[in-house]
Amino acid sequence: MKKIAVSLLSLVLVMSLSVSVFAAGAFLSSPSNNHTELVDYDFTDDDCNATLIITPYGERDTLDEDSRKVLEEAYDQIAGNKNLGDLSDELKDLAEKLGVDVSNLAVSDLFNIGYEGCDDHTDHGYTVKLKPEIVKNFVTVMQYVNGEWIVVENAKVEGGYLTMSSKYYGPVAIVVEKGNTATGDSFPWIYLALMVVSAAGLVTVAVMSKKKTA
Secondary structure, three states, rough: OOOHHHHHHHHHHHHHHHHOOOOOOEEEOOOOHHHOEEEEEEEEEOOOOEEEEEEEEEHHHHHOOHHHHHHHHHHHHHHHOHHHHHHOHHHHHHHHHHHHOOHHEEEEHHHHHHHEOOOOOOOOEEEEEEOOOOOOOOEEEEEOOOOOOEEEEEEEOOOOEEEEEEEEEEEEEEEOOOOOOHHHOHHHHHHHHHHHHHHHHHHHHHHHHHHHHH
């Protein structure tokens, strides 16, 4: 009986930790658990010797203080809003053009695009190829620029890869339509299973305690 109780309580702990993959607001899941991989990039200036760097939200502590604060500010805005349309009029317009309900859009990943190694990088834009963990139901990409969210109009997904061109650096959010994405449909079942296992663990502990006092 004791082994059963320990096993049940261990399962409760594991499942409780798994709930951290979900996030509040307009996130599809916690960006701390996602990783968009850098595949290739080019700068608009052929003489630029910089290195493009993708920093996942979960690794934000590796950024300089200013960049980290901006990325966390971007996170707070998304986490604090259920409707991404409240963050960007451009996204509202795009959703209307695509015939998509803007309230059904979510951010599947958030990361920072930065660089290092160039002395004068002011006018150096870039084209980047990325491999996100979630590409199904892709809609667009937004960038957080000077405290506002803008839509990257040239962003597209082909063959599982995301390509985009921009002149801005900083927070980037991948926007998808909620539905049959990799993590979008499992949320209620995780909580249901957690409650069932928790209840079973409490019953087992109660039975053991009753036997000891008998």
